[in-house]
Amino acid sequence: MTETAEILRVNVHTVGLWSVLGLSGELDVAGIATLNRRVDEACGARTPPRLVIDMTSVTFMDSCGLGGLVRSWKRVGGLQGRFVLVGLQPRVARVLDITGMRRAFEIYDSLDDFTGS
Template sequence: MTGTAEILRVKSHPVGLWTVLELAGELDVAGLPALHRRVDEICAVCAPPRLVIDMTAVTFMDSCGLSGLVRCWQRVGGLQGRFVLVGLRPRVVRVLDITGMRRAFETYDSLEEFTRS
């Protein structure tokens, strides 16, 4: 975590039938309301939701951030949707590896790699 709290910024845009949420900043307890709000909005209008979380600009993620991702993954999965993570930075990968959650998520190195698959 940095010395000054960095608010998580969440932008969305469509890519085909998918909604891409671009996250920027720190994915921790302070940023979770913004993420959850956007995921809930998408789940309310897309059936089934197809969601890509682009984490290229995430500078930090702690256990609260991981818990938030799991909640989003479960929400989308509960609606028979698909949830994908792209652009994982080494610090984020480390948290996912330590907890064993990297195997649970569908991941790609970049949005471009995902769209080519």
């Protein structure tokens, strides 16, 4: 049996005042608990939270993964924080386009593009 940590890995670091969650692997039902836990930790570390989700290494995202992003976005917004996505791969971006959620998120091409703005 594969454990969730092997399917979705989350590397947490900071850039200035921002918590950066670098996701790698598949963002689907198996990885939601890991994402939720890391987002909750980041939200508890700083008020208001400033959270970047770096999706450069996400190879797959389904509707459950999208639901996890929406939950995270709402959690951060509910604390008057700011939530940013960076590094969307074409397959992941397509899910956001199909569902119309691309308009909801603040998105940058890369972490460098975001931190440079």
